[in-house]
Amino acid sequence: MDIPTLEKIAAQVRRDAVRMIYQVQSGHPGGALGAADLFVALYFAHMRHTPDPFSPTGDGEDVFILSNGHICASWYAVLARSGYFPIQELSTFRKINSRLQGHPATKEHLPGVRIATGSLGQGLSVAIGIALGKKLKGDPHRVYVMIGDGEANEGQIWEAALFAAHHKVDNLIAILDRNYKQIDGDTREVLSTDPMEDKWRAFGWEVLSLHDPHHFPTILQTLEEARQRSGAGKPLIIIAYTTMGKGVDFMENDYRWHGKAPGPQEFERAIAQLPETLQDF
């Protein structure tokens, strides 16, 4: 898929996420906007996957786990627009009787979701388990997992980091959404995880830096490099220096947009910056 098409999809996905959150007046726009380009690159260009029919076990395909489940608005939009479920269903986000729960869940059988996430720190371990399962089954496909910057405060992340290196889980590619923001403020002020890259290296991981995770050629190049370098005995992590709120100027780099819906005037300002490149849901 060419770069202009990916950019067009990403623009619509941002618009989808903001509309979804605005309509229900709840959700997490900051992280959803920040990771939108990564989701689009994974699902529309990089991963080898089959949206329909959806396979809960993910045998014979690449699998993605969203460990920082709260940023799911843009992930749902990417799942819908890549064919996992009808685009119109995005309008049910966070509403009663919806398959699109506030945080990703499997109970309602939403295609694309393989584990519930939301309570932080758990998805990396789950992805490691899926990766081990693929090895046991002789399935050469990769497992991708995104973890949040604030989520790296959780002890379980570092338990998982130890485990993956010890057991040489080298079919795993983690992506850290390093936007330096968490609910209460800047990650360096709330609970510093610096130096992040050195920590992962010290834990035995291969580390790649992605300094412009909003530029598709760079994202795709880094993902391809990750795939090439995986399979060599070490788990791999991409530290993606994302911009929280990317695409809506007043949300960018402002931690207060972690989990707040825009009001009517804010929505007008936001949507004016997010053109309808594909058809709205």
Added chain:
Amino acid sequence: MRPRYTSTGDKDTRSGFGAGLVEAAEKDPRIVALSADLMSSVKMDAFAKKYPHRFFQCGVAEANMIGVAAGLATVGFIPFVGTFANFATGRVYDQIRQSVCYSGKNVKIAASHAGLTLGEDGATHQMLEDIGLMRGLPGMTVLSPCDYNQTRLATLAAAQWDGPVYLRFGRPPVPNFTPAEDPSFQIGKIQVLLDGKDGVIFATGHMVWHALQASYALEEKGLSIAVINVHTLKPLDKEGIAAWLERSPIIVTAEEHQIHNGLGDAISHVATEYCPRCIHRIAVQDTFGESGKPDELLEKYGLNTRHIIAAIEKVLHTLK
């Protein structure tokens, strides 16, 4: 029907789990196992030796272990995670809640060293709240077998059961009195071990043997007390239990667990729905344990044959 159960010798229930795990793995290649640095204590070493590629040592990192198990289950494996009951529940409650139960993953949680009879290690390790924690989770099945043979059978049954299972067992050697093969053991069904018209004891885990001894002793005093093994705390055999509640003048529950949220509360719940009754609950009375020998602890905290007899005689006196 009042058979005389005799022990074929003391055996630890955790070894019943170890034997059952290897057998289950022989039958089903989907079974894998994970341990958090307690492989030998939880008797998973035979499995690890026989199936090294299906065994994952997780180190002292239980939260990650639950998540990895959920991932393996996602791909279609049947993971058994093994550790002590306190690390298997309280320490990883949120991981079990979200990654296993809410996500509907077919993970089996094997919890050893449950209850006071862990002994000398003391209260930090004497898990007495686990049944309550696990009963409260939607989708969880909770098993608490009574001896070595039944723990082996429960392990085999858990392997075949579709969905999350919490399997509780213990550390010390205890009388092994149920048959090695027992068609009457079925998940979700009470086992009537002794019939009786004067009263009933609902017991679970190690307390079942004590309940049997209490019933035999009371028989010599002319009382006929039934003994029901409630090896499945969830799903609870409500109809089976309600029938015994209705017909029994004296009702006692016995468990190696806190008085809150365990067997006694589960039976009381049935009583409130079907037939309100006065129930005497033998359990740890909202306190922590301490170091000591298993028998000393059971005596001090009121959880043995003598205390069951005393409870029944007290209720009998009240009735008169």
